[in-house]
Amino acid sequence: MSRQRKIALVGNPNAGKSALFNALTGARQKIANYPGVTVERKSGRMVLPTGEPVEMTDLPGAYGLDATSPDEEVTSKVIAGKFAGEAEPDVLVIVLDASNLEQHLVFAQELLALGKPSVVALNMVDLAERDGLVLDAAVLEEELGVKVVPTVAVRRRGLAELGEAIASAESRHAGPGLTDLGPTERRVAAHAMANAAILSESKQHRLHARLDQVLLNPWLGPLILFAFLFVVFQAVFAWAAPLMDGLDAGAGWLHDTVKAAMPAGLVRDLLTDGVISGVGSVVVFLPQIVILFAFILAMEASGYMARAAFLMDRLMAYVGLSGRSFIPLLSSFACAIPGIMATRSITDPKDRLTTILIAPLMTCSARLPVYAVIIGAFIPNTNLGWGIGLQGVVLFGLYVAGIVGAMIVALLLRSSITKGAASGFIMEMPKYQMPRLKDMAIGLWQRAWIFLRRAGTIIFTVTVVLWVLLNFPQARPGESQVDASIAGKLANGLAVVVEPIGFNRDMALALIPAMAAREVAVSSLATTYAVDAGDDEDQQAVELGDRLKGRWSLPMALAFLAWFVFAPQCMSTIAVTRRETNGWKWPSFMLAYLFGLAYVAAGVTYWIAVGVGL
Amino acid sequence: MTLDLLPIDQRARIVAVDWNALVPEEARRLRALGLEEGATVSIAHRGVAGGRDPIAIAIGRMTIAVRRAHAHAMEVSPL
Numbered sequence: 001m002s003r004q005r006k007i008a009l010v011g012n013p014n015a016g017k018s019a020l021f022n023a024l025t026g027a028r029q030k031i032a033n034y035p036g037v038t039v040e041r042k043s044g045r046m047v048l049p050t051g052e053p054v055e056m057t058d059l060p061g062a063y064g065l066d067a068t069s070p071d072e073e074v075t076s077k078v079i080a081g082k083f084a085g086e087a088e089p090d091v092l093v094i095v096l097d098a099s100n101l102e103q104h105l106v107f108a109q110e111l112l113a114l115g116k117p118s119v120v121a122l123n124m125v126d127l128a129e130r131d132g133l134v135l136d137a138a139v140l141e142e143e144l145g146v147k148v149v150p151t152v153a154v155r156r157r158g159l160a161e162l163g164e165a166i167a168s169a170e171s172r173h174a175g176p177g178l179t180d181l182g183p184t185e186r187r188v189a190a191h192a193m194a195n196a197a198i199l200s201e202s203k204q205h206r207l208h209a210r211l212d213q214v215l216l217n218p219w220l221g222p223l224i225l226f227a228f229l230f231v232v233f234q235a236v237f238a239w240a241a242p243l244m245d246g247l248d249a250g251a252g253w254l255h256d257t258v259k260a261a262m263p264a265g266l267v268r269d270l271l272t273d274g275v276i277s278g279v280g281s282v283v284v285f286l287p288q289i290v291i292l293f294a295f296i297l298a299m300e301a302s303g304y305m306a307r308a309a310f311l312m313d314r315l316m317a318y319v320g321l322s323g324r325s326f327i328p329l330l331s332s333f334a335c336a337i338p339g340i341m342a343t344r345s346i347t348d349p350k351d352r353l354t355t356i357l358i359a360p361l362m363t364c365s366a367r368l369p370v371y372a373v374i375i376g377a378f379i380p381n382t383n384l385g386w387g388i389g390l391q392g393v394v395l396f397g398l399y400v401a402g403i404v405g406a407m408i409v410a411l412l413l414r415s416s417i418t419k420g421a422a423s424g425f426i427m428e429m430p431k432y433q434m435p436r437l438k439d440m441a442i443g444l445w446q447r448a449w450i451f452l453r454r455a456g457t458i459i460f461t462v463t464v465v466l467w468v469l470l471n472f473p474q475a476r477p478g479e480s481q482v483d484a485s486i487a488g489k490l491a492n493g494l495a496v497v498v499e500p501i502g503f504n505r506d507m508a509l510a511l512i513p514a515m516a517a518r519e520v521a522v523s524s525l526a527t528t529y530a531v532d533a534g535d536d537e538d539q540q541a542v543e544l545g546d547r548l549k550g551r552w553s554l555p556m557a558l559a560f561l562a563w564f565v566f567a568p569q570c571m572s573t574i575a576v577t578r579r580e581t582n583g584w585k586w587p588s589f590m591l592a593y594l595f596g597l598a599y600v601a602a603g604v605t606y607w608i609a610v611g612v613g614l
Numbered sequence: 615m616t617l618d619l620l621p622i623d624q625r626a627r628i629v630a631v632d633w634n635a636l637v638p639e640e641a642r643r644l645r646a647l648g649l650e651e652g653a654t655v656s657i658a659h660r661g662v663a664g665g666r667d668p669i670a671i672a673i674g675r676m677t678i679a680v681r682r683a684h685a686h687a688m689e690v691s692p693l
Binding site: 063064066068099100102103106131183184187208209212216218221222306309310311313314315317322323347348424425426427428429 | 637639640642643644645646647648650658659660661662667668670674675676677678679680681683684
């Protein structure tokens with residue numbers, strides 16, 4: 001037997017599986033997707049106390065083997081060994097929340113009835129004790145017929161014992177009567193077992209009940225939520241600024257150093273104007289993305305995200321969605337990709353599809369570079385009083401335009417293409433917990449890495465390709481390089497299409513590479529004007545705003561902003577939508593309707609702006 | 615009376631559920647969470663300002679958010 005054994009962590013949502021998984025495997029994790037579905041597959045290596053290395057996977061949380069959502073389906077298929085390309089797990093580690101035994105034992109019985117080698121981790125016993133609940137693992141062990149190990153993932157309590165239990169877990173025959181139980185009998189049995197295992201229980205007021213009194217208060221709750229969201233967005237813009245300036249200065253320094261160190265020529269220009277300026281202008285946004293994700297991860301880990309969904313459900317219901325859509329949509333403010341992936345927890349397929357289709361309308365962080373440059377150049381920072389500046393108001397307006405657009409689209413979709421029964425909202429509200437720094441750090445590192453990899457691959461490639469297209473063929477003396485280049489000729493063709501909405505040739509040129517990712521529009525404008533300016537340019541990024549000011553009118557700039565509120569300029573989003581909806585039908589629809597909206601919005605903006613004499 | 619009309623914090627037992635009034639998937643999820651005949655429940659919170667939707671139901675040591683329509687399908691007798 002040379003094959004590495006596979007261990008799977010399985011249990012209800014909110015059983016603390018991920019924390020246990022992090023504690024068992026440390027940072028040695030691999031995150032990928034299950035083939036065919038966008039359900040995250042988390043796996044890692046663990047060495048058992050016997051010295052045997054095993055592969056551990058963290059299966060998506062489920063309430064039963066009878067799946068009601070795509071991620072539950074993955075869990076039940078993997079356990080049954082019916083998931084193509086995924087080996088059947090050798091040992092199941094069934095994770096139970098100690099303070100919610102009665103509920104979690106229902107699924108545990110269903111799993112144990114399969115007769116696979118299993119171990120039960122009685123997790124978060126410390127939280128149960130905090131709530132005044134003391135449990136006897138030995139009683140549970142006797143009832144369930146498998147080893148039960150009390151664990152506290154955060155404090156690494158019980159991990160060694162759990163490892164030993166995994167090493168010695170053997171196939172069993174499910175006890176008679178356990179296999180043929182129906183759900184109702186399992187619930188009755190779970191109730192009896194949970195009561196038998198309780199050594200002592202005090203009826204002290206639980207912390208989360210008191211917190212809910214405030215946070216779910218019908219009047220105070222929404223106010224707190226909106227205040228919190230305000231702080232989040234404030235943080236994303238204000239706190240990130242010094243870090244971004246630092247990264248910007250670093251890229252500028254690298255640009256200048258390379259420029260000084262290398263002999264003049266095409267290779268040097270490719271490196272400095274193409275690679276360093278292009279990739280650098282995108283990497284600058286890493287601090288904003290990390291800050292936004294830090295808040296989102298903290299909201300999820302603390303249990304507040306479910307409360308936010310509860311508070312938002314009523315509003316979402318007006319456009320035919322539910323509070324569950326709030327979580328993916330909020331994530332989409334960082335990036336539509338994790339947002340679209342987060343829709344997998346939405347049970348109703350039509351609800352889920354609608355959420356996927358409107359997710360790109362949430363203003364993601366990739367739009368910020370575009371907004372920042374254009375607003376900085378064209379909108380005067382007039383003080384409107386109370387410390388509110390005109391630039392901030394315009395930026396806020398762009399966010400609102402995206403949200404309002406999304407709501408209108410959702411309403412239209414729900415009454416036409418994704419018409420169906422009003423979607424419901426059923427969601428467990430997890431207990432409040434302090435987010436663990438280590439889990440947060442692992443999560444943030446993974447997000448940051450995904451972003452940097454994107455900058456290093458897609459954006460790098462696109463920038464280099466654009467630079468080449470802009471520089472060849474070389475212009476004859478007296479002719480503009482951009483006019484002579486292949487890119488310039490391509491843009492001339494596109495310009496015919498976008499001229500009616502006020503775009504010029506350079507804007508059309510920026511739209512082509514920005515198909516890969518929106519933020520590339522900035523680097524490509526920078527590259528275009530740098531190439532156009534010839535050799536006397538330097539510090540192109542810094543001067544980009546001034547250059548734009550000289551060449552674009554205000555209505556053009558506003559139209560460009562309006563375009564980016566709607567345009568689906570992100571290959572990764574299209575790709576993830578295709579994977580998520582299993583085909584090209586919905587990503588094609590998404591492309592078509594968003595480009596249509598963008599075209600109309602930009603056109604209307606342009607002509608109104610011209611009409612009122614801006 | 616139906617569960618949606620239960621006063622906050624009043625404990626009650628679910629005596630009957632009109633499963634046909636619910637979408638099958640949602641009915642399954644409610645069952646999986648233990649919201650079925652025989653369960654002892656109470657209402658912990660009601661939704662935002664004036665709107666009485668959604669409803670947070672306390673069952674055992676869990677709190678579960680559901681829509682009023684779900685609660686309306688459940689007949690309860692106060693304890």
